[in-house]
Amino acid sequence: MGCALSGSGVVQDPTASEEKRCSLAEDGPDSGEEGQRQGDGKAPEALLLSEAQKALVQLSWEILHKDIARVGVIVFIRLFETHPECKDAFFLFRDIDDLQQLKMSRELQAHGLRVMSFIEKSVARLEQEEKLEQLAFELGRSHFRYKAPPKYYEYVGTQFIQAVQPILKEEWTPEVEKAWETLFRYLVATMRRGFYKEEKASGVNLSLSLRRAGADKTPNKI
Ligand code: HEM
Numbered sequence: 001m002g003c004a005l006s007g008s009g010v011v012q013d014p015t016a017s018e019e020k021r022c023s024l025a026e027d028g029p030d031s032g033e034e035g036q037r038q039g040d041g042k043a044p045e046a047l048l049l050s051e052a053q054k055a056l057v058q059l060s061w062e063i064l065h066k067d068i069a070r071v072g073v074i075v076f077i078r079l080f081e082t083h084p085e086c087k088d089a090f091f092l093f094r095d096i097d098d099l100q101q102l103k104m105s106r107e108l109q110a111h112g113l114r115v116m117s118f119i120e121k122s123v124a125r126l127e128q129e130e131k132l133e134q135l136a137f138e139l140g141r142s143h144f145r146y147k148a149p150p151k152y153y154e155y156v157g158t159q160f161i162q163a164v165q166p167i168l169k170e171e172w173t174p175e176v177e178k179a180w181e182t183l184f185r186y187l188v189a190t191m192r193r194g195f196y197k198e199e200k201a202s203g204v205n206l207s208l209s210l211r212r213a214g215a216d217k218t219p220n221k222i
Contacts, residue, residue, distance in 0.1 A: 044137075045189040047129050053179035054126045060168055060176050061123045067167050068120070072112020074163040077103055079155055086155075089148045115156070122187060136187045140194025144202070149210050150192040157184030 049057070064071065077099055080087045087094050092107040102108055118139065125132040140150070161180055165172045199206055 044133055044193065045186055047126075047132065047183075047186045049126065049179060049182050049186075053175075053182060056176050056179040057123055057126065057183055060164070060171060060180070061120070063168055063171060064164055065120060068116035069109065069113055071160070071163050071167070072114075072116040073103055073109055075115070075156060075159040076108060076112055078159040078162070079152070082159075083152060083155060086148075086152050089146055119160070122183065126183075133190055136190035137194040137197075140191030140196075141198040142194075143191060144195045144198035144206060147206060147210065149207055150188075150195050153188040153191055154184070157181070157188060160184065 080099060080102070090107075090111070093102055093105050096102045096105060118135070121135060122132055125135065143150075143153075157180075161177060161184070164180075165177075168176070
């Protein structure tokens with residue numbers, strides 16, 4: 001998958017080349033020690049959304065929010081199509097192989113709604129950056145407990161953007177896309193920092209063990 005979220009949502013090492021920054025985003029900090037340290041993040045990321053971009057996100061969300069149940073399912077079905085290994089993190093439906101059957105699963109629908117509710121809360125907090133940061137950081141911490149590694153978070157943003165385009169039709173413009181990319185890039189970077197913070201506190205190198213195992217086959221107790 002390309003570096004779809006390579007917008008300007010996060011302050012990163014200004015000396016890093018674009019290629020390097022994209023490859024960090026693609027592989028994630030779990031792909032190496034350097035990334036581990038970056039994920040530990042001393043400095044929080046800055047939300048680089050202009051007021052105009054915030055308004056674009058808010059206005060498009062007003063149109064989208066009535067479709068969030070559908071969008072939530074589409075996003076995760078596409079995530080599982082493109083990255084089947086992500087399904088292993090979900091104890092409740094990891095054993096359903098048929099994606100058509102999975103689409104009808106109540107658990108998947110409920111999970112999709114939880115994720116979309118998080119996006120809704122994020123949109124509502126665009127003017128309160130501290131609260132937004134706290135929200136995404138805590139979510140990253142809980143994803144450590146869910147054994148859901150950061151390298152996949154950005155794909156949720158990519159799939160979200162693809163899923164909402166047909167709903168917004170002509171309201172979807174390159175500016176709207178850029179604004180959503182920037183928001184997701186920020187959320188993903190903040191979640192990633194939360195994940196590594198929790199990992200460090202736990203003393204368990206989950207990223208490494210998941211990588212070594214290919215995928216952790218121990219069911220999550222969720
Ligand atoms: C931008 C990316 C993502 C967002 C915004 C997101 C959001 C959420 C939210 C809001 C919840 C509900 C529970 C809570 O609030 O702690 C949740 C749960 C969970 N997520 Fe994510 N998630 C993302 C990516 C992923 C990925 C890529 C995976 C798998 C590889 C994953 C696996 C899980 C699991 C296993 C749970 C617990 C089960 C459940 O609530 O159904 N998440 N996620």
